[in-house]
Amino acid sequence: MKKDYHMHTFLSDGTPSPEELVGVCLDLKLDEISITDHDSIGAYPEVLDLARGSGLRILPGAELDCTYGDLEIHMLAVGLDIENAALNQHLTSIQAVRKKRASEQADAINRYHGRKVIDLETICARCQTFMNPHLIHAMMDQGLFDQYPVPDRYKQASIWMKENIQVDSVIEKPTAEAIIRMIHRADGIAVLAHPGYYLKNGHDVNQMVHDLKDMEIDGLEVTYPYYQEGSREFPTPAHEREAISILKDLAHRYELQETTGSDAHQIEQLRQFHLRG
Numbered sequence: 597m598k599k600d601y602h603m604h605t606f607l608s609d610g611t612p613s614p615e616e617l618v619g620v621c622l623d624l625k626l627d628e629i630s631i632t633d634h635d636s637i638g639a640y641p642e643v644l645d646l647a648r649g650s651g652l653r654i655l656p657g658a659e660l661d662c663t664y665g666d667l668e669i670h671m672l673a674v675g676l677d678i679e680n681a682a683l684n685q686h687l688t689s690i691q692a693v694r695k696k697r698a699s700e701q702a703d704a705i706n707r708y709h710g711r712k713v714i715d716l717e718t719i720c721a722r723c724q725t726f727m728n729p730h731l732i733h734a735m736m737d738q739g740l741f742d743q744y745p746v747p748d749r750y751k752q753a754s755i756w757m758k759e760n761i762q763v764d765s766v767i768e769k770p771t772a773e774a775i776i777r778m779i780h781r782a783d784g785i786a787v788l789a790h791p792g793y794y795l796k797n798g799h800d801v802n803q804m805v806h807d808l809k810d811m812e813i814d815g816l817e818v819t820y821p822y823y824q825e826g827s828r829e830f831p832t833p834a835h836e837r838e839a840i841s842i843l844k845d846l847a848h849r850y851e852l853q854e855t856t857g858s859d860a861h862q863i864e865q866l867r868q869f870h871l872r873g
Contacts, residue, residue, distance in 0.1 A: 597627040601657065601674050602789065602817060602857025603866060605631060607638045608659075608725040610861040614639035618646045618654070620863055624870045630657030630674045632857075635690045636724040640678045658687070659789060661767075662775035664804060669772060670789040672817060672857070673779040680782035690767070691725055697765035698726035704761045705731065713738050732757065747826030773811040780812070787815040787855050791846075792822050792839035796829040805846050815853030818843045821869050 604610030605617055612620075614631060621629050629652065631639045640656045647654050657674040676683065702714035714734050720726055732753045735741065744752045770778070779786040788808060795801050805816065822829070823836035830836050847854045860866035 598625065598870065599628045599856050600626055600858050600860075600866075600870070601628075601630040601655070601787070601855045602632050602659070602672055602820075603629065603860045604633050604659075605639055606722045607636045608633035608723065609727045609729045612863050614643045615646060616863060617860075617866070618643050618652070620866055622647070622650055622652055624867070626652060626870065628653045628655065630655045630672075632657040632659040632672050632674070634659050634725045634727060635661065635687055635694065637676065637678050637683075637687065638724045657784070660775050660779070661690075661769045662772045663769050664772045664807070667794075667799065668769060669794070671772065671775050671779070671813075672787040672789045672855070673775075673782070673784040674787060674855070676779070676782045676784040682778060683782040686770075686778060693765060693767050694726045697763055697767060698731065700763035700765055701728075701731055701757075701761055704763060705735065705757075708760060709740075713740070728754065728757065747828070772808060772813075776808075776811050776813055785814040785853065786812075787817055787853070788813060789817050789857070790820050790822075790859065791816055791843055792820060792836075793829065795839055795842060801842075802846065805850055805852070809850045809852065813852065815855050816843055816847045817857050818847055818854040819856040821858060821865075 603617060605612055605614045617631060631643060633639060635658065637656060637658050644654055655674050656676045656678045657672060660671045660673055662669060662671055698716060702716040705714050706712050714731055719734050720730050732750060735753055736749060741749045741753045776786040791801055794804065818840055822839055823833045844854065858866050858869035860869060
């Protein structure tokens with residue numbers, strides 16, 4: 597079966613609409629997907645109707661921030677009951693805080709440059725979840741970081757934001773244990789997103805997976821497009837294959853489900869992932 601449990605729409609930091617994304621998944625003849633916008637299930641239940649009568653099964657999902665010790669990690673929640681009260685309360689709260697922080701950040705960026713670099717309401721008119729990438733891409737669209745080569749441009753803009761833009765709003769993230777418990781209570785499965793990046797950043801992923809298993813995590817996102825043109829962490833396909841092999845071994849050792857995700861934020865990324873050899 598052709599599956600993809602990790603993709604984004606303009607409801608968070610992707611560019612396609614939920615309808616566009618499902619349409620391409622139908623074109624690609626995928627069997628099972630989950631749209632996992634950051635802290636949002638706003639694509640549901642409407643997208644479920646788009647696949648009726650086709651061979652495509654859609655599992656409601658989201659990508660949720662949480663903490664493992666001092667580290668922020670991302671958890672994919674797949675197969676959610678979108679009517680679950682605790683889940684919806686959490687998402688509504690997080691979205692409100694994110695929007696407040698983004699507004700403060702946009703004001704700070706505009707003050708720094710002495711002009712309106714960020715028009716947050718125009719940029720994110722369709723968003724449910726406001727995120728740093730919205731601000732960073734808006735600055736890049738204004739040519740503010742053109743002095744850096746393309747592969748480094750986003751990273752340098754992100755560093756600049758951390759060094760120069762401080763605001764009062766703080767997003768309190770749940771612990772991994774709390775988020776896994778919430779996912780389970782909403783009838784979903786909890787999957788650690790893109791763990792290969794934690795490998796490359798020098799974290800003890802074996803210990804991380806061991807601890808998350810004790811917290812009753814269900815799976816690891818094993819197959820993922822780590823290698824991309826210009827990637828610093830995974831400069832060749834061989835680096836990606838090595839990471840996936842390590843993650844497969846971890847999933848087997850800890851008896852966890854293996855999932856596949858494109859992490860597509862654009863239609864072309866989705867197509868490339870599922871059409872590559």
